[in-house]
Amino acid sequence: MAHTTLPGFRDFYPEQFAERAYVTRAWREVARRYAFMEYDGPPLESLELYTAKSGDEIVGQLYNFVDKGGREVALRPEMTPTFARMVSARANSLRKPTRWFSIPQLFRYERQQKGRLREHYQLNVDIVGEAGVAADAELVACAIDICRELRLTSNEVVVRVSDRRVMHAYLAALGIPSGAFEVVLAVTDKLARQPRAVSAEKLAAAGLNESQVNAVLDITSATLDTVATAIVATSEPGGEHVEELRRFFEYVGTLVPDGAAWLQFDLSIVRGLAYYTGIVFELFDRSGEFRAICGGGRYDNLLGAIGGAALPALGFGMGDVVLTELLRARKLLPVTEPSVDYWLTADEDVPLTKIMAEAAQLRAQGFSVEYALRHQTPSKQRKSANAAGAHSIIHLTNAATAGSHAR
RNA sequence: GUGGCUGUAGCUCAAUUGGUUAGAGCACCGGAUUGUGGUUCCGGGGGUUGCGGGUUCAAUUCCCGUCAGCCACCCCA
Structure with a gap:
């Protein structure tokens, strides 16, 4: 690997x-x-933004380094300093009470364990x-x-x-x-x-x-x-x-x-x-x-x-x-299965451009559409359609007749 | 940063007390089959057994180191 x-x-x-x-x-x-x-702010901030308030001992917990311009920088470990800076900069003009939220990715240089990584997303x-x-x-x-x-x-x-x-x-x-x-x-x-x-x-x-x-x-x-x-x-x-x-x-x-x-x-x-x-x-x-x-x-x-x-x-x-x-x-996470609105199958003598045109039309209506990107047997196409979680299959023939079947 | 436990295919697991070319299921790819959209069958790719040393005629197996994961401290989100 x-x-x-x-x-x-x-x-x-x-x-x-x-x-x-x-x-x-x-x-x-x-x-x-x-x-x-x-709202959001930059994921990379100057190291000083964090040491100013919390002292130098916090550096051991930070993902910090010196950038190519010689600046001491750190990946944000929390959002509050950034939030405080942004609010302070416009404190007089913001409508009060100010109600803001953000979903930043935060970083911390620590030994990882259960529920504790070096990176996570946090609603603030x-x-x-x-x-x-x-x-x-x-x-x-x-x-x-x-x-x-x-x-x-x-x-x-x-x-x-x-x-x-x-x-x-x-x-x-x-x-x-x-x-x-x-x-x-x-x-x-x-x-x-x-x-x-x-x-x-x-x-x-x-x-x-x-x-x-x-x-x-x-x-x-x-x-x-x-x-x-x-x-x-x-x-x-x-x-x-x-x-x-x-x-x-x-x-x-x-x-x-x-x-x-x-x-x-x-x-x-x-x-x-x-x-x-x-x-x-x-x-x-x-x-x-x-x-x-x-x-x-x-x-x-x-x-x-x-x-x-x-x-x-x-x-x-x-x-x-x-x-x-x-x-x-608690088994409260939804099971994720692949899903697509339409899967287009076609006889092998149907030109690819005809399938593409059909896909384009359905996509223009907002449907998700997939089809075989190269010639395959209809049997193989049906298998792919099922594996893709197709809700409906539309079969195209060269006689320009199309039929669809509910899944 | 400290200590303990664990590392075999993408996943779940095999492999006699150390012994041929490390296997299986699922998944993936390909081909058939299925009276017709979830069937069945055949075939294929994929592992320097985490990595590096050591012991041995021979190491997935024993020893050491290292890396990674899990757990507990420390600390916090």
């Missing part, structure tokens, strides 16, 4: 391309219903210029509707929702010093993947007492009511964010028929990215078999931080790899 794909890259044969098209079609269709406009949906929770609800409703469009149900997928501000208020209510928040968030993020004893040890090392440690370890099961009660009881600020969260749940339940069934309040949702400021969420399959299929949240300070207009913003990303794996496992 002379050539193969590079590690972590994929060939899309027609069968795989059909799967990808099925998913991207659902993305576009639902995004359109929610009135998002599609963002809203800019609206600080209220109705925007957060629209975003999550959109993500849920995409799942519904792909025939996933709340039995298979759950949306775990948290809020950075509520989390901070709750930790403060527990009496945990703000200096330990960073460690607590890191441990919380790994609760499901790390042995409980290890988490407990790290929390104790950060200075938490026993009851605080247990409260953090059980944070996944903390309901919005218990969290609200704890915050109110200690008169910690943050009560208004709890109320916002309640409205958020109500809005999503209204926007999606069975919206409430998809939602689950879960403070353990942290999201690695540091720039999130409010409600954050992730979509998981309930079996726990796969990685997160979608994640996002509010990042009100990011646009201002990169030197653009200080506008509130929020968004989510949904990759094709995990989503397609889930659909395949």
Whole structure:
């Protein structure tokens, strides 16, 4: 085998391309219903666009190189920097709230494993210029509707929702010093993947007492009511964010028929990215078999931080790899079979130009048409027609009589 | 980047304890056949057994390295 794909890259044969098209079609269709406009940017950007915000350590995860002009460049690992730049450049003239989506191919130089390649397609949906929770609800409703469009149900997928501000208020209510928040968030993020004893040890090392440690370890099961009660009881600020969260749940339940069934309040949702400021969420399959299929949240300070207009913003990303794996496992991917409207067969004394003329006429009417590109026996032609998935066969004879048969 | 498992045809798999020219089904190509569009039959192409070394009279089989895939870390999308 002379050539193969590079590690972590994929060939899309027609069968795989059909799967990808099925998913991207659902993305576009639902995004359109929610009135998002599609945009795109360059797949190659200057390295600085990514290091400026995240620091040099991110370079190890980037697909970067020096181009022939001596520029440090990188294949885009995420869409948000490009999006932020584009929005900032026209921030004053864009109608608010701005609702945009994109389906970029993203790249990351990492060791590949299940659900994680060096390249993937990711739907990015963002809203800019609206600080209220109705925007957060629209975003999550959109993500849920995409799942519904792909025939996933709340039995298979759950949306775990948290809020950075509520989390901070709750930790403060527990009496945990703000200096330990960073460690607590890191441990919380790994609760499901790390042995409980290890988490407990790290929390104790950060200075938490026993009851605080247990409260953090059980944070996944903390309901919005218990969290609200704890915050109110200690008169910690943050009560208004709890109320916002309640409205958020109500809005999503209204926007999606069975919206409430998809939602689950879960403070353990942290999201690695540091720039999130409010409600954050992730979509998981309930079996726990796969990685997160979608994640996002509010990042009100990011646009201002990169030197653009200080506008509130929020968004989510949904990759094709995990989503397609889930659909395949649930047998929700359409079976792809070849299909053509008409297949023209002909007796062997019929000139090829006559067949071509017939094909041209049908194609002009919008039908897909195939025929043998060289002389073959009628028997052989019929076999080819069947293999091509012909809906109808039209047989041409030299007497100019044509007959068609429903398949 | 670290560790574990696995590599035979496009796909799914064979090949006695190491032993002739590495086989089969499906798929593909060609030819017949089928009272007539999913039948059946015949034939064909396609593998330096991932790659490179080593042990041996002899390696798909045993050993080492390397590459790739899968899984778990790391990290995140």
